[in-house]
Amino acid sequence: xxxxxxxxxxxxxxxxxxxxxxVAVAAAIALTGGLAIQMAAGQDPALASKxxxxxxxxxxxxxxxSGGQTNxxxxxxxxxxx
Amino acid sequence: MxxxxxxxxxxxxxxxxxxGTEVRILxxxxxxxxxxxxxxxxxAVEQLLRRxxxxxxxxxxxxxxxxxNADPREEVPTSxxxxxxxxxxxxxxxxxxxxxxxxxxxxxxxAGYGSSRVGVAPADLREALLxxxxxxxxxxxxxxxxxxxxxxxxxxxRPPGMRxxxxxxxxxxxxxxxxACLRGYxxxxxxxxxxxxxxxxxxxxxxxxxxxxLGHHDLSFRLGRGAIATSGLARRIWRTPNGxxxxxxxxxxxxxxxxxxxxxxxxxPTAVEAEALAKxxxxxxxxxxxxxxxxxxxxxxxxxxxxxxxxxAAQAVRSAA
Numbered sequence: 113x114x115x116x117x118x119x120x121x122x123x124x125x126x127x128x129x130x131x132x133x134x135v136a137v138a139a140a141i142a143l144t145g146g147l148a149i150q151m152a153a154g155q156d157p158a159l160a161s162k163x164x165x166x167x168x169x170x171x172x173x174x175x176x177x178s179g180g181q182t183n184x185x186x187x188x189x190x191x192x193x194x
Numbered sequence: 195m196x197x198x199x200x201x202x203x204x205x206x207x208x209x210x211x212x213x214g215t216e217v218r219i220l221x222x223x224x225x226x227x228x229x230x231x232x233x234x235x236x237x238a239v240e241q242l243l244r245r246x247x248x249x250x251x252x253x254x255x256x257x258x259x260x261x262x263n264a265d266p267r268e269e270v271p272t273s274x275x276x277x278x279x280x281x282x283x284x285x286x287x288x289x290x291x292x293x294x295x296x297x298x299x300x301x302x303x304x305a306g307y308g309s310s311r312v313g314v315a316p317a318d319l320r321e322a323l324l325x326x327x328x329x330x331x332x333x334x335x336x337x338x339x340x341x342x343x344x345x346x347x348x349x350x351x352r353p354p355g356m357r358x359x360x361x362x363x364x365x366x367x368x369x370x371x372x373x374a375c376l377r378g379y380x381x382x383x384x385x386x387x388x389x390x391x392x393x394x395x396x397x398x399x400x401x402x403x404x405x406x407x408l409g410h411h412d413l414s415f416r417l418g419r420g421a422i423a424t425s426g427l428a429r430r431i432w433r434t435p436n437g438x439x440x441x442x443x444x445x446x447x448x449x450x451x452x453x454x455x456x457x458x459x460x461x462x463p464t465a466v467e468a469e470a471l472a473k474x475x476x477x478x479x480x481x482x483x484x485x486x487x488x489x490x491x492x493x494x495x496x497x498x499x500x501x502x503x504x505x506x507a508a509q510a511v512r513s514a515a
Contacts, residue, residue: 138505167253186398186399187383189218189390189400191422191424191459192428193424193430194424
């Protein structure tokens, strides 16, 4: 049988749950915050391994016009033989 | 010192097909008290570029350029836009000591580029390079007609029979004219088929990607203000009964130039200058081409896909992979 003093030192179930929840919340905030910072910088982590630049959004087919909003950072431009 | 503000509202983007290529207009938020909303700017720039295209295309017999080329008179009245484009072409010729020659329309037509190639698939560049003649740098023509052209208030005077191909300089001039309308905005880019002007009062650099014509890794660098242009063989190249031809003519021979360079990209203050330097660098070949690009910076891609960097771009460029 544990003594009375040993029983007092053991953390309660409520305290353990609170600690685990706090750690999980902190990890989730760090992860999503990091992703948000990378996305805001124009670096989509999901695309990081692609070798070629991504086709910009809102492409047009021949003879047509199109438009839209880009990200808040200045959009990338591509120079090529035309 | 250039101040840098974080970008504000997102840029408005518009894409249209003009000048036989894709045009892209990007305009950020208006700088406070300096300009109307960017929707107004995008529409105005699109209208300006359409006007340039309508007047300067050689593939419409009713364009002002076609009418000038068909006019037997020595002195012909011109609109301000045509006069500006002609001045740009002459400036390009002077800047490149005649390597970029606006008076080669006849040679271009004889090479097989008499009509628009929009919608026509280009020939295979690798195959063309295998069959191309020995490489040598292009040279200017002695006594070229462009040296005798005079542009005055509302008229152009040129040697009888001289016809103009404004080609790349018309695109560059259009991009510069459009950019001049966008000085009141935090950020902007006008991309006329790879001839690009970037700028904006926020001073935020923009990523510029240089596409590799042979499918190797693209390169990229950041540019806050200025122009970039690329000239190359990959898109306007075709088969002929004797092999292959493309649209970059050696002024001294009057036929397509095979110099050992397949693409050149130049950075300069204006798109007209960048376009002229890119074309001159390609026509000059691998060694002299690097020297052509030294001042503003640039990128050469050689026949075997090797990349050579020149000037300030050599420090700034990195693989886009």
